Amino acid sequence: MVLCAAPAGAQEKKVDTVVSMTAEGAAKAPGDRELKQIVYKVNPWGTLGSSVAMTLGNMYAIKNILHAKEPISPAEIAALRPELFNGIDRWALRQNPAQRDQWFKISDLGLQGSLLASFSVLLDKNVRKDWTKILMMFYQTQAVTFTTYNFSPLGPSFQSRFRPIVYYEGFNDGLRLRGGNRNSLFSGHVANAAAATFFAAKVYTDYHPEIGKKRFLLYGLAAVPPLFVGYARIKALAHYPSDVIIGFLVGSVAGIGIPALHKIRPKTVQFGITSTEFGTGPSITWKPKKKSFKKLNTFNAVAVHSPHSEVPALK
Structure with a gap:
């Protein structure tokens, strides 16, 4: 078993377990089926709990600080x-x-x-x-x-x-x-x-x-x-x-x-399972940060089982 790298644009066999992320952050499954876009991660207990605590503190401040100041003297x-x-x-x-x-x-x-x-x-x-x-x-x-x-x-x-x-x-x-x-x-x-x-x-x-x-x-x-x-x-x-x-x-x-x-930050490195013309195995996908969302180069590191001693070189 060896590791090789192949351009993400190379022809790949579809594997049910492969799920990648588009540049816009929307999940895509095999066959380019769009899944729900996830932009924010919100913990209801933490978010609401802290907000309620701040609200109670503000109510205290309004009554006991802001509205409790001494009148202005002559x-x-x-x-x-x-x-x-x-x-x-x-x-x-x-x-x-x-x-x-x-x-x-x-x-x-x-x-x-x-x-x-x-x-x-x-x-x-x-x-x-x-x-x-x-x-x-x-x-x-x-x-x-x-x-x-x-x-x-x-x-x-x-x-x-x-x-x-x-x-x-x-x-x-x-x-x-x-x-x-x-x-x-x-x-x-x-x-x-x-x-x-x-x-x-x-x-x-x-x-x-x-x-x-x-x-x-x-x-x-x-x-x-x-x-x-x-x-x-x-x-x-x-x-x-x-x-x-x-x-x-x-x-x-x-x-x-x-x-x-x-906000959920996009991952630049992802792990999964993929299949190419060289074989099937675990993949490492690297997405370099780009200013433009139109082009995104990725490379998959694929674990390939080969019965031969000679294997394709890294591309």
């Missing part, structure tokens, strides 16, 4: 120095306060619209087949984003940045001086909106790698809803541009990162 109001803001954030202090309520409602609707729009990825039949996995990952993505907002050093548990509304004198003290106005950094609305839209874009590109560089256009479109939400939050006197930028980065990283953690 002394703090007297010490405000708007001239110390950088040029970008100072823009939030130059809004029309009369439009605050209108833009506040728009920002809430923008967040809800972003979350609903992300579910449009389920319209794709390939994605829809794995809807339970997708929903579990979506829940985990939002849980991670909200947990980062509540408990990271950049979030309101560690920061007490005044919202822009504090700098506007035309509002009554009940609205202007409440403790929740210490929670400006960073924008949770933008973070959750970005997590949703970038999640949808990432999932679609994972199921359709053939779109290639067009995925960047898809990510560009995914950035529009959270940026609009951020603009609305600035007009609503709830956040500064820097709050929006940080929220956008946090959400987009979570939206792309969580699906990436669950």
Whole structure:
């Protein structure tokens, strides 16, 4: 018995036990019969368990941290120095306060619209087949984003940045001086909106790698809803541009990162049984990583039983 290597394109006899993977990640059995495409591996217990734990922690933070901050005192109001803001954030202090309520409602609707729009990825039949996995990952993505907002050093548990509304004198003290106005950094609305839209874009590109560089256009479109939400939050006197930028980065990283953690990576080396003109035996298939999915060279190392001393050389 000897080992020889033959190009994968060589004529082979069909063996029932041979199952290979296409470049797109879809399984193919003998006779090129397509099997179900497997893109993500999701452990329900681990995914849901961690998400529920984060949700409980977030509920605690909302009641005992975010909504429990002391009201802003008159002394703090007297010490405000708007001239110390950088040029970008100072823009939030130059809004029309009369439009605050209108833009506040728009920002809430923008967040809800972003979350609903992300579910449009389920319209794709390939994605829809794995809807339970997708929903579990979506829940985990939002849980991670909200947990980062509540408990990271950049979030309101560690920061007490005044919202822009504090700098506007035309509002009554009940609205202007409440403790929740210490929670400006960073924008949770933008973070959750970005997590949703970038999640949808990432999932679609994972199921359709053939779109290639067009995925960047898809990510560009995914950035529009959270940026609009951020603009609305600035007009609503709830956040500064820097709050929006940080929220956008946090959400987009979570939206792309969580699906990436669950994604199944294609194996470059596979073992199986195959049959060629030289004989039948175990095979080792090597798939070099290529940028293009159109061409893929593979070689099979075949164990061949030969009664002769001379055997074909490696090709």
